[in-house]
Amino acid sequence: MQVAIIGAGPRGLAVAERLINLVDDQTQINVQIYDPYAIGGRVWDPFIPKNRFFLMNTVVDQITLFNDESIENGGKPLPGPNMLQWLENEAESFIVAHPEFDEQYKREVTELKLSKSFASRGMMGIYAAWFFEWLTGRVRHKQTLNFSNQSVNNVQRFGKTFELELSDGTRILSEHVVMALGHSDNYLTSEEAMFASFAENHQLRYIGPKHPSETDLSAFDENDNVIIRGLGLSFFDYLIALSVKKGGKFERNNTGELVYYPSGHEPHVIAGSRGGFPLHARGVNEKSASELYEPRFFTLPALDALRAAGNGHLVYSDFEKLIVKELTYKYLLNRIHAKDSQLTYDQAETLKSALSTSADLNDTVKKLGLDNIPKFDLELIRNPARDLPAGTNYREWFLQYLEDDIKDARLGNKHAPYAGAFDILRDMRDRVRYVVEHDYFSADEYEKFMNQFKPLDTLVSVGPPLERVEQLRALIKAGIFEVTGADIKVTVENDMFVARDILGQEFYGNALIEARLGAIDIALSRNPLIVNLRQNGIFVQPVRTRDDGSTYKLGSANVDRRTFEVIDASGSTVSHLYVFGITLEGLKWFTTVIPRPGVNTLILRESAWIAECILAHA
Ligand SMILES: Cc1cc2nc3c(=O)[nH]c(=O)nc-3n(C[C@H](O)[C@H](O)[C@H](O)COP(=O)(O)OP(=O)(O)OC[C@H]3O[C@@H](n4cnc5c(N)ncnc54)[C@H](O)[C@@H]3O)c2cc1C
Numbered sequence: 265m266q267v268a269i270i271g272a273g274p275r276g277l278a279v280a281e282r283l284i285n286l287v288d289d290q291t292q293i294n295v296q297i298y299d300p301y302a303i304g305g306r307v308w309d310p311f312i313p314k315n316r317f318f319l320m321n322t323v324v325d326q327i328t329l330f331n332d333e334s335i336e337n338g339g340k341p342l343p344g345p346n347m348l349q350w351l352e353n354e355a356e357s358f359i360v361a362h363p364e365f366d367e368q369y370k371r372e373v374t375e376l377k378l379s380k381s382f383a384s385r386g387m388m389g390i391y392a393a394w395f396f397e398w399l400t401g402r403v404r405h406k407q408t409l410n411f412s413n414q415s416v417n418n419v420q421r422f423g424k425t426f427e428l429e430l431s432d433g434t435r436i437l438s439e440h441v442v443m444a445l446g447h448s449d450n451y452l453t454s455e456e457a458m459f460a461s462f463a464e465n466h467q468l469r470y471i472g473p474k475h476p477s478e479t480d481l482s483a484f485d486e487n488d489n490v491i492i493r494g495l496g497l498s499f500f501d502y503l504i505a506l507s508v509k510k511g512g513k514f515e516r517n518n519t520g521e522l523v524y525y526p527s528g529h530e531p532h533v534i535a536g537s538r539g540g541f542p543l544h545a546r547g548v549n550e551k552s553a554s555e556l557y558e559p560r561f562f563t564l565p566a567l568d569a570l571r572a573a574g575n576g577h578l579v580y581s582d583f584e585k586l587i588v589k590e591l592t593y594k595y596l597l598n599r600i601h602a603k604d605s606q607l608t609y610d611q612a613e614t615l616k617s618a619l620s621t622s623a624d625l626n627d628t629v630k631k632l633g634l635d636n637i638p639k640f641d642l643e644l645i646r647n648p649a650r651d652l653p654a655g656t657n658y659r660e661w662f663l664q665y666l667e668d669d670i671k672d673a674r675l676g677n678k679h680a681p682y683a684g685a686f687d688i689l690r691d692m693r694d695r696v697r698y699v700v701e702h703d704y705f706s707a708d709e710y711e712k713f714m715n716q717f718k719p720l721d722t723l724v725s726v727g728p729p730l731e732r733v734e735q736l737r738a739l740i741k742a743g744i745f746e747v748t749g750a751d752i753k754v755t756v757e758n759d760m761f762v763a764r765d766i767l768g769q770e771f772y773g774n775a776l777i778e779a780r781l782g783a784i785d786i787a788l789s790r791n792p793l794i795v796n797l798r799q800n801g802i803f804v805q806p807v808r809t810r811d812d813g814s815t816y817k818l819g820s821a822n823v824d825r826r827t828f829e830v831i832d833a834s835g836s837t838v839s840h841l842y843v844f845g846i847t848l849e850g851l852k853w854f855t856t857v858i859p860r861p862g863v864n865t866l867i868l869r870e871s872a873w874i875a876e877c878i879l880a881h882a
Contacts, residue, residue: 265882268428268438269297270416270793273305274858275444275845277329277392278868281399282875284409285331286339291882292406296438300415300431304392305446306475308385314477315386316368317509318501320858321546321728324348325379325553327388328861329395331868334554338872344398346553346861347383347391351376355387358394365390380549382729385477388858418796419443419841426841440878443843447856448791449474450782459756459776466759469775473782476501484775485510488531491763491771493754494779495535495542495747496722500732502779506533507739514735522731524738533745534771535779536763539719540750541648541665542736543727545673547683554862557691560620562590564695571704578704580712587717590692592625592640595685599637602681640685646720649750658767659740662747666737673730682724689725693854694866700853701825707808711816714850721854746771784849785819794847797821801833802841806851818850825851828874840881842874 267283269276280295287293301309309315320327330344345354355373359365369390376383396411403409418429419441428436452460456472463470469488471479476498484490484506492502508514511527570582596619599605600612607615615632622628629637644650648665652658672680677687699705705713727733739745749767754776756762761773786794786803797803805817821843822831830838845867846855859865 265291265293265440265878266438267293267295267440267442267878268416268426268436269295269442269444270299270419270428271305271444271446271845272297272299272301272303272392272411273307273444273446273845274329274392275446275867275871276305276442277303277395277399278331278859278871279442279444279875280409281329281331281342281395282339282872283878284399284402284407285342286875286879287407287882289404290406291879293882294408295410296436297409297411298414298416298428298430299411300413302389302393302413303396303411304389307446308389308392309477310365310369310386310389310393312386312477313366314501314505314509315389316366316372316384317504318385318477319382319729319732320385320388321382321497321726322858322860323379323549324351324376324381324383326549326551326860327383327391327858328553328865328868329392329859330861331872332862334862334864335868335872336864337876338869339876344395347388348377348379348381348553350391350394351383351387354394355390358397359390362390362393379553415792417792418800419793419802420800421802421838421841424840440840440881441842442874442878443793443841443847444845445791445794445843445847447475447781447784447846448789448794450785450788451790453788456778459754459761462756463776468759468761471775471777473778473780475781476505476779479505479777481505481509484531485529486531488775489771489773490531490533490775490777491754491761491773492533492535492777492779493537493752493763495537495539496780497543497726497728498781499535499537499542499779500728500736502777503533503732503736503739503745506531507735507744512744514738522734522738524735524742524744526742526744530744531775533739534748534763534773535745536748536750536752536765538751539647539723540748540752540766541723542733542747543722544683544686544724545669545730545733546727547673547675547677547680547687548730550676550678551687554860556863557594557688559590559688559692559695560593562586562692562695564698567695567699567704577706577709578699580705580709580716583699583705583709583713584717587689587692588640588642589625590688591642591685593619594688595640595681596625596629596634596637598679598681598684600634601679602675642720645682645724647750658749658769659746663737663740666733666740670730670734670737673733686724689721693857694864697853697866707810707816710808711810783819784846786821786847787817787819794821802830802838803843804831804833820848820850820852823848823851827877828870829877840878842877844870844874 325348327347415431673683749765751766761776803821859867
C-alpha cells in the first residue's frame with residue numbers, strides 16, 4: 265500500500281508515526297512524506313536563520329510529538345519524551361552528531377531546561393528531526409518511510425489511485441493521500457498589490473503578509489521610518505528582527521526592568537493595528553505538562569441547555585456570557601486568593617463556595633462586600649483605552665498599560681488575576697471545538713462567533729512569552745518603537761506611506777510591513793496544490809445559509825468531518841484523499857496548535873483517526 269503525506273509538519277509526522285507503528289508485520293506499506301522545507305515543516309525549519317532566535321509561544325514541557333495513553337481511539341500508544349524531556353536527555357548528543365545544525369542550537373540546549381522556558385522555533389524542528397530518525401528506526405521488514413524535499417503541485421484521481429505531480433515534474437502514484445498543509449501564502453489583495461507597486465515606483469519598501477522568518481530585513485537601518493501594521497505574533501518577530509538583529513541588546517537593570525541599549529542602526533518603528541493593543545503576555549507557566557483547568561460553568565451540559573433553550577441553536581451572546589462567567593469566576597478566585605488579599609483562608613473558602621453556585625457573579629460579589637475588587641470588564645479588555653480622558657499623554661498611558669500587563673503575567677498562568685483567567689481559554693479549547701464541530705451555532709450565530717470571539721480569544725490567550733512584551737516596553741522607552749492609537753489606516757501620499765489613528769495622530773514612513781500571515785482561506789491561497797485542487801473542483805468551500813436566505817462561504821476546504829476525506833464540488837466524497845489541520849480552519853476551530861502531552865491533544869487524535877482509516881483498507 266502506498267501512502268503519500270503532503271506536509272512534514274507535526275500533523276504529517278503524526279500520521280506517519282501511527283501508520284508505521286500500528287500496521288501489522290505482514291502488511292506492506294510505503295509511506296512517503298513530501299515537503300519543500302525540512303522535516304518538522306516550514307514553521308520550525310532549523311535551517312532558516314531567523315528560526316534560531318524567533319521563539320515558540322508554547323512552553324517546552326507542553327509540547328510533544330508522541331502519541332500517549334490520553335489519545336482517545338488512537339490505537340496502541342507509544343509514549344516518548346516531550347520536548348522538555350528530550351532537551352534534558354537527547355538533544356545535545358543528537359545535535360553533536362548532526363553538524364548540519366547551527367552551533368547556536370547547542371548553546372540553546374544548555375540554557376533551556378526549565379518547564380517554563382520557550383524554545384527557539386528551530387529547536388522544535390530539531391526535535392522533529394530526532395523524532396523522524398527515531399521513527400525511521402522502527403520501520404520493519406515490509407515497510408518503508410521516506411522523505412522527499414519537494415512540493416506537490418497537483419493531485420489527480422485516476423480510478424482508485426491518485427497521481428501526484430511534484431515540483432520537479434515527477435509523477436508518483438499513491439493509493440492514499442493525506443494533506444496537512446499548514447498556513448499558505450496568499451495572493452495579494454488589491455490594497456496590498458497597490459502598496460507593493462507604489463513602493464516599487466517610489467523607492468520605498470513594502471513587505472506584504474508573509475512568514476517573518478522568510479523576510480529579508482537586511483537593508484533596513486537607522487535611516488528608515490517603518491510603519492508596521494499588526495500587533496500580533498508576527499509583530500513580535502519583527503520586533504526582535506529590527507532591534508537585537510540590528511546590533512542592539514536588552515539587559516536587566518538593578519530593579520529587574522529590561523532596558524534596551526541601541527546599536528544606532530535600528531530603524532524607527534511606528535506600529536499599530538485596528539484594535540490598537542498588542543496580544544497580552546503569556547502568564548509565566550505554573551501548569552504541569554498535562555494540567556488542564558476544569559471549568560465550573562462552561563460545561564457541556566450548560567451548553568446543551570442553552571442550545572435547547574435556543575430551539576436547537578446556541579445563541580452567540582449566551583455562549584459569550586457563559587465563557588465570560590467562567591473567566592470572571594477564575595479571575596475572582598485569583599483575586600481572593602492573591603498574596604495581597606486581606607481575607608483569611610476561611611473567608612476565602614466561604615467566598616469561593618458562594619461564587620461557585622452563583623447565578624450572577626457580579627451580584628454575588630456585591631452582596632459579599634467585595635466591591636473593592638475591580639470588575640472583570642470584558643469590554644474594557646477588548647478596548648483598554650475606552651475610558652481614557654481627553655488630553656491624556658498616550659505614550660505614558662500605554663507604557664503603564666504594558667507595565668500592568670507585565671506585572672500581572674509575572675504572577676503566573678494559574679494565579680495571576682488576568683493571565684491566570686485568560687489561560688483557561690487554552691485549556692477549554694476542546695470544548696469550543698466541540699461546539700463548532702457539532703454545529704451548535706446557526707449560520708448567523710456562527711458569523712458572530714467568528715467576528716467577536718475569535719479576536720478576543722487571540723488577544724488574550726495566544727500571546728507571546730512575557731519577555732517579548734517587556735522588550736516592547738523597553739523599545740518604546742528607548743524611543744525606537746512607537747505604538748499608535750487604535751484603528752490605524754494606512755494610505756500613500758506625497759511619495760510616502762502615511763498612517764493615521766483614532767487619536768488623530770499622523771505618521772509618515774518610507775517602509776510598510778504587514779505583520780501578519782495571510783488569512784486562512786483556500787480562495788485566497790496561492791499554494792499551487794490548493795490552486796489546482798480548487799480549479800479541478802476537488803477543493804470547495806462549505807457554504808452556510810443565514811436565516812434570511814443569504815449565504816456565505818467558509819475559508820476551509822470541504823471534508824467529511826468524521827473521516828477527513830475531501831468532499832468535492834459535486835458533493836461526493838473522494839475516498840482515500842484526506843485533508844486536515846489548518847486548511848480546515850472555519851469548518852473546525854483553532855487548528856493552529858502544537859500537540860500537548862497527556863490531554864487527548866487535537867493533532868495526535870485526528871492523525872490517529874486518519875491513520876486507522878487508511879490501515880482499515882490495508
Ligand atoms: C510563525 C508561526 C509560529 C507558530 N508558533 C506556534 C507555537 O509556538 N505554538 C503552537 O502551538 N503553534 C504555533 N504555530 C501554529 C502552527 O501552525 C502549529 O503549531 C503546527 O505547526 C501545525 O502543524 P501542521 O503540521 O498542521 O502544519 P505546519 O507545521 O505548518 O506544516 C505544514 C507543512 O506543509 C507543507 N506544505 C504545504 N503545501 C505543500 C505542498 N504543496 N507540497 C508539499 N508540502 C507542502 C509546508 O511547507 C509545511 O511545512 C505557529 C505558526 C506559525 C506560522
